[in-house]
Amino acid sequence: MESLSNKRKVIESKPLNFWERIYLPAIIQGLAITMKHFFRKPVTTRYPEERREYSENFRGMHSLKRDEHGAERCTACGLCALSCPAEAITMIAAERQKGEEHLYREEKYAAVYEINMLRCIFCGLCEEACPKEAIYLDGDHVPSDYLRKDFIYGKDKLVEAPLNQ
Amino acid sequence: MELADILIKFALIVIIFSISLVIAMYSTYAERKIAAFFQDRIGPDRAGPWGILQPLADGGKMFLKEEIIPANANTFLFIAGPSLSILTACIGSAVIPWGQKLTFGTHVVDLQVTDINVGVLYILGVVSLGVYGVMIGGWASNNKYSLLGAIRAASQNISYEISMGLAIIALLMTTGTLSLREITEQQHGFWSHGWFTWNFFRQPLGFLLFIVCAFAETNRAPFDLPECETELVGGYHTEYSSMKLGFYLFSEYINMFVSSAVMATLYFGGYNFPFMHQLGLLENWITILGIVALFIKIFAFIFFFMWVRWTLPRFRYDQLMDLGWKVLIPLAIANIIITGLVITFFK
Numbered sequence: 001m002e003s004l005s006n007k008r009k010v011i012e013s014k015p016l017n018f019w020e021r022i023y024l025p026a027i028i029q030g031l032a033i034t035m036k037h038f039f040r041k042p043v044t045t046r047y048p049e050e051r052r053e054y055s056e057n058f059r060g061m062h063s064l065k066r067d068e069h070g071a072e073r074c075t076a077c078g079l080c081a082l083s084c085p086a087e088a089i090t091m092i093a094a095e096r097q098k099g100e101e102h103l104y105r106e107e108k109y110a111a112v113y114e115i116n117m118l119r120c121i122f123c124g125l126c127e128e129a130c131p132k133e134a135i136y137l138d139g140d141h142v143p144s145d146y147l148r149k150d151f152i153y154g155k156d157k158l159v160e161a162p163l164n165q
Numbered sequence: 166m167e168l169a170d171i172l173i174k175f176a177l178i179v180i181i182f183s184i185s186l187v188i189a190m191y192s193t194y195a196e197r198k199i200a201a202f203f204q205d206r207i208g209p210d211r212a213g214p215w216g217i218l219q220p221l222a223d224g225g226k227m228f229l230k231e232e233i234i235p236a237n238a239n240t241f242l243f244i245a246g247p248s249l250s251i252l253t254a255c256i257g258s259a260v261i262p263w264g265q266k267l268t269f270g271t272h273v274v275d276l277q278v279t280d281i282n283v284g285v286l287y288i289l290g291v292v293s294l295g296v297y298g299v300m301i302g303g304w305a306s307n308n309k310y311s312l313l314g315a316i317r318a319a320s321q322n323i324s325y326e327i328s329m330g331l332a333i334i335a336l337l338m339t340t341g342t343l344s345l346r347e348i349t350e351q352q353h354g355f356w357s358h359g360w361f362t363w364n365f366f367r368q369p370l371g372f373l374l375f376i377v378c379a380f381a382e383t384n385r386a387p388f389d390l391p392e393c394e395t396e397l398v399g400g401y402h403t404e405y406s407s408m409k410l411g412f413y414l415f416s417e418y419i420n421m422f423v424s425s426a427v428m429a430t431l432y433f434g435g436y437n438f439p440f441m442h443q444l445g446l447l448e449n450w451i452t453i454l455g456i457v458a459l460f461i462k463i464f465a466f467i468f469f470f471m472w473v474r475w476t477l478p479r480f481r482y483d484q485l486m487d488l489g490w491k492v493l494i495p496l497a498i499a500n501i502i503i504t505g506l507v508i509t510f511f512k
Binding site: 033 | 206
């Protein structure tokens with residue numbers, strides 16, 4: 001049957017001729033190819049000193065955003081946790097008390113908000129699910145560490161730095 | 166022999182010994198760098214400028230690693246294996262003439278540890294001893310992969326020694342001597358009587374056979390089946406750790422250095438270089454330039470060893486045996502016959 005993609009190739013295997021059987025021409029050809037690579041510019045980027053250019057929509061570490069007054073936008077609705085395919089996000093909600101209006105924008109906020117960076121796959125679905133524009137994956141790489149427990153990032157690492165008044 | 170002569174000989178031995186160790190050390194670095202360049206990478210560059218302290222770091226690491234001797238291994242042979250391997254690798258360089266004689270007033274310093282009249286045979290003997298270290302280590306490990314690697318090493322070396330010996334026989338028919346000093350002297354300069362003096366131009370096929378066998382004898386790719394990691398984990402040194410492993414790896418690089426020196430001496434004129442007497446230099450300067458020339462040749466061969474390693478895939482075992490027995494040995498015999506005919510009818 002005719003293939004639809006039209007990419008089919010018929011390979012015929014002929015017995016090697018004399019020059020192929022003595023290997024040497026092929027070996028010299030191979031040596032020439034590797035020698036060409038020898039003088040080629042290395043593709044390496046020396047990572048900590050040099051950095052590759054990242055794309056505009058690179059997804060790195062999460063940050064929990066604040067609004068224009070410096071109050072946390074997150075309202076602990078849990079949609080991010082629900083949308084997370086890796087189940088990396090968990091939170092405990094709390095009610096805003098009187099006098100905390102400058103800290104939290106809505107009446108409900110996340111008292112504890114944890115992301116397990118070893119589970120996270122940086123898909124960005126939490127960002128899409130968030131109705132309050134509170135979470136963005138706009139950070140850097142997640143740095144390496146020694147213990148698994150240290151990869152569970154709490155609000156201390158996730159929340160944006162407070163605005164300077 | 167005077168005391169001064171003995172001291173000079175002793176100093177020469179120590180110098181050659183340390184040079185071969187340092188070259189072996191930096192061969193590991195060169196191998197990693199060259200491999201990197203062939204693969205469009207930059208290789209080790211963290212330890213010191215351009216990573217030149219990498220061999221020291223590697224050596225330090227090797228010494229500090231945990232030393233494991235398997236419970237069911239034969240302890241004595243397990244230790245004897247790598248020791249023998251590095252010993253035989255080091256003694257091969259004894260007969261190589263590193264340069265002409267240096268003259269200091271009345272003192273004449275011979276830049277060769279010993280000029281025995283069976284130098285070529287000595288080298289063949291040392292080369293065939295080299296496989297014992299591998300075999301003993303592989304056997305003593307009491308591990309099937311090590312044993313397979315050792316058996317492979319043994320049969321490979323035996324097969325390729327034959328064609329290596331036959332290739333050398335053709336060379337010896339043209340030189341008429343086994344002493345490496347005399348063979349080098351015969352290749353004096355570069356051009357005389359309308360033809361090149363270097364043996365490569367008299368024995369091109371012999372050289373090709375010799376270099377293929379040298380790859381096999383030093384267990385370098387594409388003939389590195391004894392330590393073929395895709396099939397045998399680590400081959401004969403699977404069970405080795407710490408500096409004993411280091412000795413095995415080290416002896417491979419020393420072997421490479423010595424066989425490069427042998428090839429340079431036998432086929433590429435040793436310390437001879439073109440126009441060595443047309444420059445009008447003092448005899449001692451010519452000697453020193455000759456040493457430099459010899460080392461340039463050696464480094465070129467070491468580079469070639471590495472170049473081939475990062476170009477060619479490994480042979481299959483039956484292909485290796487096919488090549489050794491069905492191609493190289495008949496070719497070597499044909500080479501002997503052609504050489505004999507040429508000598509008989511044209512000289």
